[in-house]
Amino acid sequence: MTKQGHNKNADQQTVFIVDDDASIRDGLSNLLEALGMNAEQYSSAEMFFERWDSTRSGCLLLDVRLPGMTGVEFQEKMLRAGSTLPIIFMTAHGDIPMVRKVMKSGAIEFLTKPFPKEELLHAIGQAFTIDRNRRREERIFNSIRVRAASLTEREREVMSMVTSGMLNKQIAAELNLSEIMVKLHRRHVMEKMGAESLADLVKLSERIKMP
């Protein structure tokens, strides 16, 4: 496990702890370190927002009641700023309406202090998985977009017709080309997009939703 962690050092995931109570932050980061995780402490939402780097993976461990800005307001601010960082809320009050609100806005978990270690780890594990998957999706999407950008105008036309189910003959007639030229363009498209079959190509094109 540790090996794997070291191997993937590049996208080592971090738990960003935001709580105004230093002893809580301290306790949490001590526990997470003992578990071999990366943890960083922030005493306020503003402080985290200033130092936030959207490329860093992990999750937020956030106290619901923070001075200056409530946890819910912070959650909304992060969403508006385009963050996809999963959030785990903590509270010392069993505040049911607030639980409903933050869970609706996409919070992973709502922990009532003091909470058992297992609950925390489960929530962090879930958050990490979600963040990792989301980031992978994003990477794939980006690479497809890069590949699609390398297509010529004609190749793009051919691809959209092929993926909408037209036969070579029909495409040739439509674009006023010979069938052989259509076949040639089609092979280039497949090569550039890295698709191994027609089904593959359809999937890729749908992902980037090319017109």
Place this chain on the structure above:
Amino acid sequence: MKSLTADQLSKWTMRYGVRPGATAGFFVLVAFLWTLLFQHAIAYPYLFLFYGAVMGSAWFGGILAGFFAVILSSVIIAFFFVPPFLSMTVAEPSQTYFAAFIFSAIAMTLVSSALRRSETAVRNARDQLEAKVQERTAELQQSNLDLLESGRRLRMLTDAIPQQMWSANADGIIEYCNQHLIDYIGSPVEGALEKAFSSFLHSVDKRVFCQVWRSALETGKAFEVEARILSSNGSYRWFLIRSIPQLSADGTIARWYGIHIDIEQQYRAQQGLIQAQDELARLSRLLSMGELAASIAHELNQPLTAVVTHAYACRLWLRANPANIERAADTADKIVQESTRASAVVARVRALFRKDEPIRETRDLNSLIQGLVRLLRDEAIRRNVSIELVLAEDLPKADLDPVQIQQVFLNLAINAMDAMAEASEPRQLTIRTIKQADSMIQMTVEDRGTGLTPEAAVRMFEPFFSTKANGTGMGLAICRSIIEAHDGRIWATESAGGGTVFHITLPVRS
């Protein structure tokens, strides 16, 4: 005489000329004819018949007719019956006799007319008297009718007023009750008021009413009592019984008037209000307790959360291979630090509720209890509970915080009343004070409620333990802490009557 009209003149002539003249003429004519007829049969017959004519004229025609008759008679006698006959002259031997006749006739006229006048006056007086009597009789009859009418009107009025009314004499015997009262009770109210009222007043209110009524009879002062009256349909309603005395001229009481005003609706509304107030007070107490509890919980949660997370971490550092002793020791330090912080929170909370310097005043427990029972009276009546005080005489004084001890006592008394809420009557709350041999005084609060469940008997003094739906569970816990702070003891036993007895002992002032 100047203004005398023809009409008046004819009246005057009629009155003083024609009528007495005619009367005198008539009588004298009759006398003359009869005298003519009998003059040869009787010697000197002319005299007495003319006397009769004069007398009749004076009687029937008045004094004027009398004189006319005297003159006429004299002329006729002189002309016809006194020698020389058929001449106006009177012969020498008859002159004296003739003059005597005239004088006697005049005297007779005077006497006869006077008699007549007095007789007329007497008759007039009698007639007037009779008229007066008739007039008075008619007046009396009218006033009798008026009296009857006003009595009837008064009764109609008392029946029209939608309240119950009665009157009683000075001895308290009922004289009258209106139709509303009869209809409501279902039978007429008769006899001694106290006895009659005892039959339809609620048993609790009966005692109060009888007390007030008796003292009213003594002092003669108006009074007001609120009481439940049993109606003929078997249900009670609240009434305001108000009575005022009517004083006679010498200042003694002549009569009592009473009115019963139905206050059931007001009473219910008032009860509703009291309940709402109670509810509000309880709610606000619960709310503030809830907020306090929440803030204490938050204050405690922070360090406890830190302790828990550090403890997890500590175990992980120790279990790591190799064990990270340094980090584990650091973490253990943190645990100590955070635990200390938690206990500081607890100490702060306790300081919040504790007075540093306890108040101790030398007080008589009996008078403290009596003062409180006065406060509880209304509540007890509302809940239909009677309070019995059995206070020890020569009870030694004790050093205590009067407010706190009253709080304990109130708590126990209210608890006892709550315990009897479901119980059947009689609901009696007995409070005793007892002087003990070992320089302690004891107070007991005994109810006739349903008693304690086995669980309650064991746990009732624990904080947050309550058998009431909305109880905070703090009442008895606070009682115990107050009594223990006074070096006393509080415990509960089962009562002989099936309820519960709370015992409190306090040390006598040393």
